Amino acid sequence: MLLKKLKKLKKNDEATFRVVSLLNKNFPWEILRTFIYIILTILVTYIFNKIFNVLPLSIIGLGDIILFPLWLYTIYKIWKRYFKFRNKTSYEKQLRYFLKANNFFENEIIEYETFENGRIKKQNEKIIVSSARLGVLEEDEKIRIRAYKDANIFTEKMSDLDSGLSALLGLEIDNKLDTITHTDYIFKKVKDKRIIVSSENQKENNSVDLPLNNNLNWNILKQPHLLLAGVTGSGKTTFLNYLIIEIKKMNAELFICDPKRSDLSSLKHYLGDDYVASEVNNIAKLSRIVKEVMTNRFIEYKENPDKFSYGYSYVDYGLKPVFLIFDELGAFRAGADKKVFQETMKNLTEVILKGREMGVFVVLSTQQPNSSNIPTELRDNLSVRLAMGNMSSEAYRMVFGDSLADLQTINAMGAGYIFLDGQGWQLPKYFEAPYLDYENFDFIEELKKYK
Numbered sequence: 001m002l003l004k005k006l007k008k009l010k011k012n013d014e015a016t017f018r019v020v021s022l023l024n025k026n027f028p029w030e031i032l033r034t035f036i037y038i039i040l041t042i043l044v045t046y047i048f049n050k051i052f053n054v055l056p057l058s059i060i061g062l063g064d065i066i067l068f069p070l071w072l073y074t075i076y077k078i079w080k081r082y083f084k085f086r087n088k089t090s091y092e093k094q095l096r097y098f099l100k101a102n103n104f105f106e107n108e109i110i111e112y113e114t115f116e117n118g119r120i121k122k123q124n125e126k127i128i129v130s131s132a133r134l135g136v137l138e139e140d141e142k143i144r145i146r147a148y149k150d151a152n153i154f155t156e157k158m159s160d161l162d163s164g165l166s167a168l169l170g171l172e173i174d175n176k177l178d179t180i181t182h183t184d185y186i187f188k189k190v191k192d193k194r195i196i197v198s199s200e201n202q203k204e205n206n207s208v209d210l211p212l213n214n215n216l217n218w219n220i221l222k223q224p225h226l227l228l229a230g231v232t233g234s235g236k237t238t239f240l241n242y243l244i245i246e247i248k249k250m251n252a253e254l255f256i257c258d259p260k261r262s263d264l265s266s267l268k269h270y271l272g273d274d275y276v277a278s279e280v281n282n283i284a285k286l287s288r289i290v291k292e293v294m295t296n297r298f299i300e301y302k303e304n305p306d307k308f309s310y311g312y313s314y315v316d317y318g319l320k321p322v323f324l325i326f327d328e329l330g331a332f333r334a335g336a337d338k339k340v341f342q343e344t345m346k347n348l349t350e351v352i353l354k355g356r357e358m359g360v361f362v363v364l365s366t367q368q369p370n371s372s373n374i375p376t377e378l379r380d381n382l383s384v385r386l387a388m389g390n391m392s393s394e395a396y397r398m399v400f401g402d403s404l405a406d407l408q409t410i411n412a413m414g415a416g417y418i419f420l421d422g423q424g425w426q427l428p429k430y431f432e433a434p435y436l437d438y439e440n441f442d443f444i445e446e447l448k449k450y451k
């Protein structure tokens, strides 16, 4: 049974990936298909003309008029196929070149005899006896290159083709998935582009996706809660401003805690005192309110058999999302007495652990992501993690854990690294936050639209 399933899987894989090796030449199915298509069109034309008896074709008759769209369609199809074929063959050609250029094959010299001028002559010829295999799968937005681990001398190298394949395709690697049998290298056809935020008429967002760039969304249901770290001047506040507008577009209820009393605390003039807190006791109170919203939703929808539906989330119950932005836990810890701090942490932890299903989300921001400001068990439950600007390797480790490659110096304004859970990413990625052109974008005026 299992063997059958495995065989089917392998078959499917080989059907979707076009596999290239130096051992065999791939059969040009596309050419054959196009050829068959042309023959069929000619045949239909011939039969049609016979039926309508309007031969020869050059005389415009009823049959020709009816057949004209068919021929147009055929030309269009051939044209499309040609482009598809050109792309396909070019990827296959590139991979073949890659295998040759990197010596991913083994030669053997074979001896054979020929009969020339009445004499037997011994000849030598080099033939390829083994080759690594690479597969290519073109999707709408991505190109996936699969390097097969065939338990031969190339196996080890198949997990280490990142820079080689990037150079070959001229694309940056988006993701890499390593398994026992193969490594997938995923490239995006469209490069990441940062969002340029402009003042627009009020727009609603009824989805669970909050856009981060042209290729990336924060899916709050799949990746609840966000951690934002960055030293002063790295663009944290600007990113939070962007999030605030996007959260408002989702018609969400938004609570803000700003113990540093920075710009965010002044938002109470627009959002109201019930939603923005900067004083220690008020912050503790807001954290309690948010936790209670969550608890009440659980009581109303999960514990009530009349409303409970298995697997339902807040979206299915038609509930609004609720967000709590907490800017700088560290500053709160410094200002609050132990009891208040512990109670607030308890509330936050509960929301972070259980809030997703009932649509209650937390955004934690900090300048110093150390274990006292963001306990590790909390961090691991913040599914989106962002480190803006340049941070120490210790700080990066606190944000992303141990899965760190060489993180390059950040030069762009409002840029950093991001990691999203559940995307199959193994490493954080370079990220440019949405660009807010403050000269043309008035954050407060924009916010007022969403009261």
Ligand SMILES: Nc1ncnc2c1ncn2[C@@H]1O[C@H](COP(=O)(O)OP(=O)(O)OP(=O)(O)O)[C@@H](O)[C@H]1O
Pocket (backbone or CB within 6 Å): 230, 231, 232, 233, 234, 235, 236, 237, 238, 239, 413, 414, 415, 433, 434, 435, 436, 437, 438
């Ligand atoms: N995404 C962005 N779009 C446009 N400008 C940005 C962006 N990020 C940062 N900047 C620029 O950098 C400056 C500092 O950014 P910001 O105030 O957001 O940093 P910060 O990390 O919040 O700093 P602080 O902690 O001191 O408030 C901004 O005034 C702005 O000019």
